[in-house]
Structures are given as C-alpha cells and as structure tokens.
Amino acid sequence: MDKYISAPFKSEEMKDLKSGDYVYITGTIYTARDAAHKRMYEALERKEELPVSMENNVIYYMGPSPAREGRPIGSAGPTTASRMDKYAPSLLDLGLKGMIGKGKRSKEVQDAIVRNQAVYFAAVGGAGALLSKCIKKSEVIAYDDLGTEAIRKLEVENFPVIVVIDAQGNNLYETAITDYQR
Amino acid sequence: MIRTINTDKITETIREMCIEANHFLSKDMDKAMKDAVEKEESPLGKQILCQLQENLQIAGEDMIPICQDTGMAVIFIEVGQDVHVEGGSLEDAINEGVRQGYVEGFLRKSVVGDPLIRENTKDNTPAIIHYSIVSGDKIKITVAPKGFGSENMSRVFMLKPADGIEGVKNAVLTAVKDAGPNACPPMVVGVGIGGTFEKCAIMAKHALTRDMEQRSEIPYVKELEEELLEKINNLGIGPGGLGGRVTALAVNIETYPTHIAGLPVGINICCHVNRHIVRTI
Numbered sequence: 001m002d003k004y005i006s007a008p009f010k011s012e013e014m015k016d017l018k019s020g021d022y023v024y025i026t027g028t029i030y031t032a033r034d035a036a037h038k039r040m041y042e043a044l045e046r047k048e049e050l051p052v053s054m055e056n057n058v059i060y061y062m063g064p065s066p067a068r069e070g071r072p073i074g075s076a077g078p079t080t081a082s083r084m085d086k087y088a089p090s091l092l093d094l095g096l097k098g099m100i101g102k103g104k105r106s107k108e109v110q111d112a113i114v115r116n117q118a119v120y121f122a123a124v125g126g127a128g129a130l131l132s133k134c135i136k137k138s139e140v141i142a143y144d145d146l147g148t149e150a151i152r153k154l155e156v157e158n159f160p161v162i163v164v165i166d167a168q169g170n171n172l173y174e175t176a177i178t179d180y181q182r
Numbered sequence: 183m184i185r186t187i188n189t190d191k192i193t194e195t196i197r198e199m200c201i202e203a204n205h206f207l208s209k210d211m212d213k214a215m216k217d218a219v220e221k222e223e224s225p226l227g228k229q230i231l232c233q234l235q236e237n238l239q240i241a242g243e244d245m246i247p248i249c250q251d252t253g254m255a256v257i258f259i260e261v262g263q264d265v266h267v268e269g270g271s272l273e274d275a276i277n278e279g280v281r282q283g284y285v286e287g288f289l290r291k292s293v294v295g296d297p298l299i300r301e302n303t304k305d306n307t308p309a310i311i312h313y314s315i316v317s318g319d320k321i322k323i324t325v326a327p328k329g330f331g332s333e334n335m336s337r338v339f340m341l342k343p344a345d346g347i348e349g350v351k352n353a354v355l356t357a358v359k360d361a362g363p364n365a366c367p368p369m370v371v372g373v374g375i376g377g378t379f380e381k382c383a384i385m386a387k388h389a390l391t392r393d394m395e396q397r398s399e400i401p402y403v404k405e406l407e408e409e410l411l412e413k414i415n416n417l418g419i420g421p422g423g424l425g426g427r428v429t430a431l432a433v434n435i436e437t438y439p440t441h442i443a444g445l446p447v448g449i450n451i452c453c454h455v456n457r458h459i460v461r462t463i
Contacts, residue, residue: 022226035300065250065290074288075241075250080331080364102331103364103423124230124422125331125366126455129246130237147302148290160233162226162424173363176425180224180418 007156008056009097014117017163019170023121024158029058029100033079035149036142037087044090051142051151054091058098063148064138065128073138073154075128078102081120085109092116100161104173114169121161122172134159185319186266187463189275192321195461196279199325200255201287203457204247207238210394211370211456214431218368218421227426231368234421234454245288249455252289253327255280255309258388262318273311281305292330312384326391326458332369332451335361338383341445350375350447351410357449358414358430363423366453370394371414371433374448376440382448389434390450391458398435407433431456 001020005013007027017023030052032040040050061081065074081088081101088099089112097118102125105113113120123131137155144150164172207215215238219231241248257276261267269275284291284306293307294300316322337360339353354373361369374385397404410433420426431454440446 063250063290063292065247065252066288068245068288071246074290075247075252077250079251080334082364102366104362122363122422122424124233124237125363126249126453127233127237128250129241129244129248130233132246133240147304148292149302162422164424172425173423176224176226177418177420177423178425180227180420180425180427182416182418 004158007058007098009058011056011097011117014097014119014167017119017166019163019166019172019175021163023161023163025058025161026157026159027155029060029154029156029159031060031062031152031154033061033063033149034083035146036151037084039143041087041090053095055095056097057095058100059091059096060154061099061101064132065148067138073132073135076132076135077128078123078125081105088112092118105165110165110169110171113165114167117167119163119167120165122164123161131159183319184264184266186268187321189267189269189272191463192267192272192275193279193282195323195463196257196276196325197282197286199323199459199461200280200283200289200327203325203327203459204252204287204289205241205245207248207455207457208459212238214394215454218428218431222421222426222428224420224426226424227421227428230421230424231428247289249329249453250290251292251329251331252284253329253457254293255284255306256326256328256387257309258312258324258326258391260314260316260322262320263315264319265321276311277307277309280309281307321463322460323463324391324458324460329453329455332361332365332453335365336386336450338379339447340379341447343443343445345445347406349445350406351413353447354410354433354449355413355417357451359417361451362419365451366455367419367423368421368428368431368454370431370452370456371410372450372452373433373435375435375437375446377438377446378440379446381438382446383450385436385438386448386450389436390452390456392434394432400437403435403437407435
C-alpha cells in the first residue's frame with residue numbers, strides 16, 4: 001500500500017506502517033554510516049551528547065558522491081545496513097524511529113525495533129541518481145572530517161522507501177521471497 | 183619492433199574510463215537490465231527494475247553517478263611485450279588516472295589508506311591493479327570500479343576434489359543465498375574454479391568483466407553457467423531482495439588447472455551496477 005509520511009516521525013504513526021508498504025517520506029532526515037556510527041557509539045560510551053537527537057528521527061545509511069555545482073548532493077543511494085547492526089540498538093533505545101538502508105538486520109536490531117516501536121525501511125540499492133532527485137537540501141552538521149561519511153541533515157521530498165521490518169517485527173525479506181521460490 | 187607509449191596517454195585514458203564507467207553501463211549490462219524488466223513476474227520487483235531504468239537515464243543525462251558507491255577502481259591491464267612505456271612508472275600513471283577521474287569527475291572517494299587505521303586517502307587511490315604481459319604492441323585496459331555492498335558478500339571455498347561439481351554448485355548457491363538483499367540484486371555472479379587460493383578469486387573478479395551474453399567456450403562450463411543461473415533465479419530473492427524471479431543476470435565462470443589435492447572456488451558477487459569498460463591503446 002502507498003503511504004505518505006512526514007519526518008521527524010510521530011510515535012503513534014509507527015504502528016500504521018506495515019511490512020511491504022511503499023512509503024514516501026517528506027521532511028528532515030539525517031545521514032550516518034560506518035564511521036559516524038562508530039563515533040556516536042563512542043560518544044555514548046563516554047556519556048557525551050550526540051551531535052543530533054535521536055528522538056523520533058530517521059537515519060539514512062548513506063554516503064553521497066560529491067555534488068556538482070548548483071546541486072544539493074551527488075548520487076545518494078542506500079548502503080548495506082548490517083554494518084550498523086552493532087550500533088543501531090543503542091540509538092533505537094534513545095528514540096530513533098526509522099532507519100533507511102538495504103539488506104538484512106540482526107536479531108538484536110529486529111528486537112530493538114519492536115521494543116521501541118520503530119521501522120526499518122529499504123531504499124532501492126543502486127538507484128543513487130534517481131534518489132538524489134528527492135533530496136532538496138543537504139548540510140553537513142557533524143564530523144565534517146569524515147568526508148562522505150559525515151553526518152548530513154537532508155530535506156527530502158517524497159523520498160521512496162519500502163517497509164521491511166515493521167514495529168510488530170514482520171520482515172519482508174523473509175516473507176516476500178517464498179512467493180517466487182521454485 | 184618496439185612501440186613506445188607515454189604514461190600521459192595511460193593516465194588520460196584511465197581518467198576518462200573511471201568517469202565513463204560510473205555514469206554509463208556497458209551495452210551488454212544495459213541490455214541485461216532491460217531484459218530483466220520483461221522477465222520479472224513480481225509487481226514490486228518490476229517496479230524496482232523500472233526505477234533502475236529511470237536511474238540509468240538520469241545518471242547519463244545529468245552526469246550523476248549510477249550509484250553513490252563509485253567503487254574501488256579495479257584495473258586489469260594487459261601490456262604487450264613489444265611496448266616500451268616511457269614517462270615514468272606505469273603504476274604511478276594508472277593511479278594518477280584514477281586520482282584525476284575520481285576528483286575531477288565528482289566520484290566518491292571510498293578508499294582508506296590503512297585497513298585498520300581507516301583514514302580516507304581523499305582521491306580514491308590506490309587502485310587494485312592486475313597486470314599481465316601478453317604478446318603484441320598494445321596495452322589493453324579494463325576498468326571495473328567495484329562497489330563493496332556486493333564485494334563484502336563474496337567468498338572463497340577451498341573444496342575437496344571429492345566435492346566435485348555438486349560441491350561447486352552448493353558453494354555458489356550458498357554465497358548467493360547469504361548475499362540476498364545485501365548485494366543489491368539482480369546481481370552478476372563471477373566464479374573462478376581451480377588454480378590456487380588467490381587465482382580462483384582473481385578469475386572470479388575477471389569473470390565479472392566478461393560480456394553478459396557470452397557463455398564459456400568449454401561445453402560443460404557453459405552448461406554449469408546456465409544451470410546455476412536457473413537455480414539462483416529459483417531462490418526467489420528477486421530485485422532488491424524483495425521477492426521475484428530475477429535474482430541474477432548472469433553467471434560467468436572461469437576455470438584453471440589446479441593441484442591434485444584441491445578444488446578452490448572463488449565467488450565474486452557484483453550488484454546490477456556491474457561496471458566494466460575496455461579500451462586498447
């Protein structure tokens with residue numbers, strides 16, 4: 001089912017997003033991938049504040065290619081989410097409501113999604129040029145020295161994603177393939 | 183007769199090839215992706231494949247890389263033994279071409295200088311270079327930027343001779359099943375059978391650069407390629423790993439003599455952005 005939602009999310013909306021839904025996100029989301037997650041995790045271990053609040057927010061696992069002049073961003077598709085599995089449960093426990101990436105998640109992440117009533121979305125891997133068209137503004141807000149891996153604040157418009165793991169723990173990667181197995 | 187080629191020519195060629203490979207798929211891959219739209223039975227799978235068609239169009243028209251992971255630059259370079267390279271070191275010339283291509287072409291710099299210290303080299307060098315010396319007076323260059331979503335799902339199995347062809351099939355299917363959505367299907371599966379530990383991996387990588395429509399010239403290997411493609415597509419993984427009939431576009435296998443005690447199998451998985459272009463100087 002096609003759904004339209006604005007980001008940051010509202011907690012009460014999460015239960016309405018079901019595994020398999022095609023969702024268009026409009027609003028503010030943040031990018032972070034391997035190196036930024038490691039830094040945020042280490043900051044939490046030292047009891048420091050994160051550069052961005054997790055509360056009701058969405059993290060997009062993405063490191064863009066450089067923007068050509070006059071454009072907000074370069075190619076901007078999802079990276080493999082499982083590399084963030086070590087760090088994701090702590091962020092979900094701090095109120096993170098959505099993660100956008102591609103590929104499987106660990107049992108620990110799936111449990112943390114259900115525990116915190118959050119959602120894991122997939123964006124289409126390898127569609128970075130197309131997805132860049134839905135990003136209207138991009139600004140580095142932390143860890144600038146990490147280059148493509150810095151944390152960016154993005155303004156997105158009808159950014160297309162698919163619900164893979166919903167707040168009830170249904171997982172599209174497990175259910176969808178059975179229909180086409182021979 | 184010795185033919186002289188200046189390193190400037192090599193640098194310039196590689197610079198252009200890095201930019202071209204990241205914005206335009208080769209003809210064989212482009213056709214394979216169009217055919218996939220027709221073949222796919224799953225509505226969501228078809229929708230994803232259509233988005234990938236649109237993505238390719240935007241990439242070419244607006245010069246935005248097809249995928250933000252513009253890869254580590256893998257380069258196969260076949261140097262004719264009658265070529266004399268002048269103007270400096272060949273390796274420096276290749277890396278300079280990669281540096282210029284990635285910096286001037288707005289490509290992502292995805293290389294860290296040390297695997298554990300992990301500081302970005304900021305120009306995507308060094309490249310991964312596979313040299314071979316061949317007959318003739320030309321230099322043939324293949325540039326194949328490799329993304330790591332699929333690279334991370336690649337495997338080497340040191341099978342026993344007794345495992346035989348069934349062992350090889352199981353190894354390939356295991357790798358593809360484990361890769362699932364992580365490798366951005368529909369994928370291309372490069373396989374190297376035989377040789378040594380490193381030889382099978384390099385063959386698997388090289389197999390990815392083969393024309394998608396070209397099957398092995400060895401009859402039993404051709405059959406194996408076709409059988410594995412069918413078995414992989416029967417896994418139901420589909421585009422994006424969200425279910426469907428098109429999980430792989432091709433299985434390309436290379437073989438090589440091996441030791442009496444071994445049966446090495448390398449499986450290099452590539453996403454649908456299987457970039458490979460060739461130029462001869």
